[in-house]
Amino acid sequence: QLVVGAAVGLALGRLGRELLSRVALSVAGLYPLATVAIVLLGYSTATAAGASGFMAAYLAGLVLGNSQLPHRGAVFGFAGSLALMAEAGLYVLLGLLASPDRLPEAVGPALLVGGVAVLVARPAAVVLSLLPFRVPWRHQVFVSWTGLRGAVPIVLTTIPITERVPGAERVLDIVFVLVVLLTLVQAPTLPLVGRWLGVVEPVHTRDLEVESAPLEQMNAVLLQLHVGPASRLHGVYVEELRLPPGAQVSLIVRDGKSLVPGPYTYFAHGDSVLVVTPTAVREATEGRLRAVTRGGKLARWNGQDG
Incomplete structure (x- = not known):
């Protein structure tokens, strides 16, 4: 599923890049819509083929986002606004699925899972993934310190809920507590860790x-x-x-x-x-x-x- 989804995403991303760079649309506002439509087409095509729609959409967006598209600024602005709306909707969905009565029981497992993820699993995964690229150890430490939070774990957690997998609500509660804890506790330390490791570059005015x-x-x-x-x-x-x-x-x-x-x-x-x-x-x-x-x-x- 991952391999076929990746192939579909790369193919549609490159095809969309060629089409958008060669076709002159009548209205500039159509370029952001066309770009998002290509990404959604990648998701639906891969899903219809029994492959990973998430992988196809991710790679199609990655190809388009790194291409010199017409009206690039407008495309990025539209995609960014759409992403914020989607993330807000996911957080609302997570809040609706989680039950306050079950959350206290999930604090202990969430702390255990978070500790293992931050101190063991994520550093090991980062080292193995970045080993072929010879990334400096300071950058590897910084990447390892970033935790599990945001829209991705929420999306992954809703999949077993929709499939009615036994114990899915338990997993949802743990992820909810984990996302909240890491967002409130770990996220504020990222600028300090980045400056301590020397990997944060000063912000330059866009010239x-x-x-x-x-x-x-x-x-x-x-x-x-x-x-x-x-x-x-x-x-x-x-x-x-x-x-x-x-x-x-x-x-x-x-x-x-x-x-x-x-x-x-x-x-x-x-x-x-x-x-x-x-x-x-x-x-x-x-x-x-x-x-x-x-x-x-x-x-x-x-x-x-x-």
Whole structure:
């Protein structure tokens, strides 16, 4: 089931990526809906084939989420909002299924299960899973410290409930107490553990935001970017961008006024910029824009390749 589900998810994810990048939909709001529909199609297809729908949906979403989709920001915003609504619904479902009268009896088993999971089972699983990737031990310790909480254990617990497995309510009560305890006790320590292990990176202001829309008949892509307050694109002239052949800066909106840029037009903080690029060099164009916004006009000398 896992193997077939993974194959279905990867296949539909790649097919959806190609379709969304080549088809120009009439309304930008259709791209988030189409992306979610592809993920749901992966779940339903795998389930109909007797495979794991969860695995198919996860891998399809993973492929699409790491692809350069049109209107990527809108897709991510819609998917994030939908995920929050789904998680809220799962927590409500967990609360409806759990009974306060049974919870005191589940505290002891939940503490035992949580202790074994956090101190033994999870570290062992993390070490075995990450061994081929040579992940530093600090990162392994941090991953091991994250506990069983959130939507995933709730979903897994509801499966035996729906299948009416004997003893499923007992498991549900233990998971409920375990999720609550780890969320209240362990979760607040994650920032401290991360800083102690040196694996938490400082939060940087987003210095470049890129949106894209396909121009199907022209075999081109329209990139929309915003020059943030920390961007080193500020003060760089258009000709200093050295974009790939065929890519052009077509419009700059500054302080509510639009202007058609020339070679000696410079960028400034707060600018909204439109760049038209052939589909073939889209990735190279985005990479160059990111490199310049991090390293300035001497991005390559500063080791920034995008």
